[in-house]
Amino acid sequence: FLPRPAQAQLPGEQVVFEKVVCSSLTLVDPLGRPRVGLLAGDDGGVVAVFGRDGVTRVVIGADEQGGTFIVSDREGKPRSAIRVAGSGGSMMILGPDGGKRTVVGTGPMGGDVSVYANDGQLRGAMLVLENGAGFSALGKDGKKRAILAVDPTGAGSMQTYGNDGKRTGGIPAYEFDVR
Numbered sequence: 001f002l003p004r005p006a007q008a009q010l011p012g013e014q015v016v017f018e019k020v021v022c023s024s025l026t027l028v029d030p031l032g033r034p035r036v037g038l039l040a041g042d043d044g045g046v047v048a049v050f051g052r053d054g055v056t057r058v059v060i061g062a063d064e065q066g067g068t069f070i071v072s073d074r075e076g077k078p079r080s081a082i083r084v085a086g087s088g089g090s091m092m093i094l095g096p097d098g099g100k101r102t103v104v105g106t107g108p109m110g111g112d113v114s115v116y117a118n119d120g121q122l123r124g125a126m127l128v129l130e131n132g133a134g135f136s137a138l139g140k141d142g143k144k145r146a147i148l149a150v151d152p153t154g155a156g157s158m159q160t161y162g163n164d165g166k167r168t169g170g171i172p173a174y175e176f177d178v179r
Contacts, residue, residue, distance in 0.1 A: 058071055
């Protein structure tokens with residue numbers, strides 16, 4: 001689209017502005033319902049996008065640390081969020097109840113992924129570092145059941161655990177933990 005001067009319509013007349021300077025602005029649809037809100041503050045800015053029902057569906061924000069992007073469901077409950085700040089970032093996907101389902105993170109040491117069941121319990125975690133990586137599978141009780149990893153020497157290994165959380169076997173025979 002091509003930039004064009006802002007226009008304001010008053011009953012019986014139309015006003016054209018070459019430039020609009022303000023700290024907040026609300027864009028409305030032809031029926032006068034807010035659809036997009038813009039806000040500028042000391043720490044940064046925010047863009048909010050509203051559904052036909054006036055419920056906030058998307059929020060984009062920026063501050064001195066980085067930025068955030070949040071998408072909400074039709075009730076306005078956040079369902080996913082991305083945040084970048086400093087040397088890392090994260091992405092979170094939430095269930096309909098607002099509970100975490102998947103969290104992905106990154107930082108100076110590497111990255112990680114955590115997956116949660118509908119009951120909010122962590123069920124799986126993956127961690128990747130410069131000198132190794134591992135995946136941990138957890139039971140409903142939160143106890144580890146299996147770990148698959150590449151250790152700092154580059155060797156692959158696997159550990160298994162019983163319902164009591166005690167180690168039942170492994171290749172090689174030593175024990176380690178990625179959780």
